[in-house]
Amino acid sequence: MRIARFWLNDEARFGVVDGPELRVLNGHPLVSGLEYTGDRVAMKEVKLLAPTVPSKVVCIGKNYAAHAAEIGEEVPDEPLIFLKPSTSIVGPGDSIVLPWQSEHVDLECELTIVIGKITKNIEPEDVDAHIWGYTIANDVTARDLQFEDGQWARSKGFDTFCPLGPWIETEFEVEGATLESRINGEVIQHADTTDMVFNVRDIVSHVSKNMTLLPGDIILTGSPAGITPIKNGDIIECEIEGIGTLLNPVQSQ
Ligand code: MG
Secondary structure (H helix, E strand, O other): OOOEEEOOOOOEEEEEEOOEEEEEEEEHHHHOOOOOOOOEEHHHHHHEEOOOOOOOOOEEEEOEEEHHOOOOOOOOOOOEEEEHHHHHHHOOOOOOOEEEOOOEEEEEEEEEEEOOOEEEEOOOOHHHHEEEEEEEEOOEEEEOOOOHOOOOOOOOOOOOOOEEEEEOOOOOOOOOOOEEEOOEEEEEEEEEEEEEEEEEEHHHHHHHHHOOOOOOOEEEEOOOOOEEEEEOOOEEEEEEEEEEEEEEEEEOO
């Protein structure tokens, strides 16, 4: 099932994707369950929003060996955690705005876990029941500032640096799914989730032992190799087989 969040009659609403339509839900599905209003709207008639409003955006760094190598780093011994501010999130179709402070902004297409309930100190074998579903994020990064600053809050935290969507797939099969990013239709990254160093269960368990995850929180599971600079006017697509495609244009500040 695919759960989208969208703008309808001056309100953010949730709905279930049904072909080209959305079946409108009452309230938040993690609170109210799947309570249908009976209304349907054409997806092309509404503005899709980021599908969750998390308390925090947790990210895993260097989780694909080929990506760690391309930035001259080793794969870590345990999942490397960093955070992006919730204010970096934008939805499908929204612009990624290049900040004047950077001369080198890269895309990073990442499989993203959406947490379904309060998650603290859990073991890998108990993780599945805590996952609401999966979506796609672009961990946009000002690469020059990442190395200049030494820590990553600024380089990964600018407004619009976390495009998210297009919806949450609740029945996604992680194993063997392909990730692909494209700039203006040209394939930039192409990888398989089996290339991940730490798998989803290990990641969620590890994060939950370091900070409490709340319903709706997201974990970006790391970028494959092929990080590439983006520029004003580019159209960025991040596609994950079994979820969909997240599309965002790029503009200068
Ligand atoms: Mg990343």
